[in-house]
Every structure is written in C-alpha cells, then in structure tokens.
Amino acid sequence: MDLATLLGLVLGFTLVVLAIITSADLGLFMSLPSLLVVVGGAFSAALIKYRIQSYLVALKEGCLTAFFERNDNPREIIALANRLSRIARRNGLLGLEDEPIDNAFFAKGVQMCVDGSAPEFIQEVLQKEMILTMERKSLAEKVFRSLGDLAPAFGMIGTLIGLIAMLNNLDDPTKLGPGMALALITTFYGSLLAQLIFIPLADKLEMKSDELRNNMSLIVDSVMGIYNGMNPQVLDELLETYLPEYQRGAMNMTEEIE
Known part of the structure; x- marks a missing residue:
C-alpha cells in the first residue's frame, strides 16, 4: 500500500x-443536500465526458494505482538486467528460461528472447504494450483531474441554489444568516474535495505514470541489450542514463554468476 x-x-x-x-x-458543516450536489454533480458530469466502461475502469485503475501500486526501483531493474546479461553471455539466451523475474513486462521480453523471436518484433511488441499501458494510466489521471475541475464548479452551483432559496425568504431576517451559511457549504465541499482528494490523486497518478514509463523504457533497452549480447558493463552505462546523476556509478553489479 x-x-x-x-x-x-x-x-x-x-x-x-x-x-x-x-x-x-x-x-x-454537515449538509446532505450540499454533498449530493457536489459529489453527484461532479461524478455525473464526468460520466458524460467519458464512455461508461472507460469511466468505471479508470476509477478502479486510479484508486488501485494511487493506493496500492508500487513501481519497481529502477536500480533493481538495472541490477537484474546485469545479472541476466551475464547469464546470457555465458550460457546463451536459452539459459534465461528458468530465471525468476518478478516484473511481468521484463519476463515477457526475456521469454520472447528465449523463444527466438526477431529483435525487431520483440522491440515492436514491447513498445506497443508500453504505449497502450500508458494510455490506460493516463485515462485514470484524466478522470480524476476532471473531477477536480468539476467539484468546485458544482460547489458554486449549490451555492447559487442556496442563495436563491435564501433570497426567497428576505421577509424573514432571522433566516438570512443560516441560509447564507448553508449556501456556502457547497462551495466548501467542492473546494475541499478538489484540493484534498481529486487533484492530489490525479497528480499522484501522473507521477506514477511517469515512473512506470521510465521503468518500461528501461526494460525495453535492457531486453534488447541482453538479446544483442551487450557487455554487462556497457549495458550498465547505457541503463544508468535512466537514473539521476547522484545515483549513477553507485551500484555494485559486478558479481560473477555462480
């Protein structure tokens, strides 16, 4: 989590x-009608903007990604690529068949190498899967960002509804204060939901998508380097370009495979 x-x-x-x-x-600060206007209005308007299946999948994908999904550490991916490249240079690509690989995307690429697929085909398949994966991730981020835009708008709509009801009671001054407070609650709800839930979650999804895109590109280069029999040290230098400057050269990946 x-x-x-x-x-x-x-x-x-x-x-x-x-x-x-x-x-x-x-x-x-408790008002069920105000909450219904803001939450119901925001989710309903977002539903109009997207296809229902995409909308539901995006909500599920977004919640799972924001709360549970953790991207692999790129340093661990580079270490794994180094180990696999040493095995491949020593025993050939078939020597990778029984090697444990937790990352499903990496495992798919290595299995295609073991199966003897052409390098152009391997790269094309991996890049296409990366593109489609990022499209699914970006849809979830767009849905939550849309909710962040819509919630304050419906908060204002709820405020207008409350003001209309309040102005209808101008003949009773005792109802003006409570009526104004109730009218402003919807604006409070809209701003709170947008700034504390929807927009931060959208930003978290965008950040994790960027991390995932970086990792998948790293894996594509790793698989192609392994397939081409690249020297492990040279492969390290290539893959370390995916790391920030302060992390480069700090990895101990020179152990010999038993």
Whole structure:
C-alpha cells in the first residue's frame, strides 16, 4: 500500500475537522443536500465526458494505482538486467528460461528472447504494450483531474441554489444568516474535495505514470541489450542514463554468476 497517499488523506481531513471544531460546531458543516450536489454533480458530469466502461475502469485503475501500486526501483531493474546479461553471455539466451523475474513486462521480453523471436518484433511488441499501458494510466489521471475541475464548479452551483432559496425568504431576517451559511457549504465541499482528494490523486497518478514509463523504457533497452549480447558493463552505462546523476556509478553489479 502507498502509505503516503493514505497518510495524506487522513492527516488532511483530520486537520480540517480540528480547525472546524475549534472554531464552530461540526454539525454546521454537515449538509446532505450540499454533498449530493457536489459529489453527484461532479461524478455525473464526468460520466458524460467519458464512455461508461472507460469511466468505471479508470476509477478502479486510479484508486488501485494511487493506493496500492508500487513501481519497481529502477536500480533493481538495472541490477537484474546485469545479472541476466551475464547469464546470457555465458550460457546463451536459452539459459534465461528458468530465471525468476518478478516484473511481468521484463519476463515477457526475456521469454520472447528465449523463444527466438526477431529483435525487431520483440522491440515492436514491447513498445506497443508500453504505449497502450500508458494510455490506460493516463485515462485514470484524466478522470480524476476532471473531477477536480468539476467539484468546485458544482460547489458554486449549490451555492447559487442556496442563495436563491435564501433570497426567497428576505421577509424573514432571522433566516438570512443560516441560509447564507448553508449556501456556502457547497462551495466548501467542492473546494475541499478538489484540493484534498481529486487533484492530489490525479497528480499522484501522473507521477506514477511517469515512473512506470521510465521503468518500461528501461526494460525495453535492457531486453534488447541482453538479446544483442551487450557487455554487462556497457549495458550498465547505457541503463544508468535512466537514473539521476547522484545515483549513477553507485551500484555494485559486478558479481560473477555462480
């Protein structure tokens, strides 16, 4: 589980609730009609923007990615590529057949090498899978970003509804204050949901997509380097370009395969 996502949400809502209860009654901020306008309106408008199947898949994919999915450490991918390249140079590509590879994308590429597929075909298949995977990830990010844009808008719509109802009671001054407070609650809900849930989740999905794209490109280069029998040290130099400067040259990947 991605503890940063969960911790951020819990901490954010806790601080907001504490701020409310230290200055006012928490019950004043509870309004089911306002919540229905904001949440129902935002999710309904987003549903109009996307196909229903894509919409539902994107919501599921987005939640799973934001809360549970963890991308592999690129240094571990490079270390694995180094080990596999040494085995391949010593025993041939068939020597990789029984090697344990946890990353499914990497395992697919290595298996295609073992099966004797042409290098052009291997690269084409891996790159196509990478493109389609990133499209699915980007759709989830777009849906959550759309919700982040829509929630404040529907918060304003709810406020307008409340103001209309309040202005209808101008003959009773005692109802103006509570009516104004109730009208503003929807704006509060829209801003809170957008800034604490939808937009941060969209940014988290974008960040993880960038990490995944970097890892998949790294794996494609690793597989092609292994297939072509590249020297492990040369392969390391190639793959370390995917790492930030301060991490390069700090990897101990020169162990001999027993």
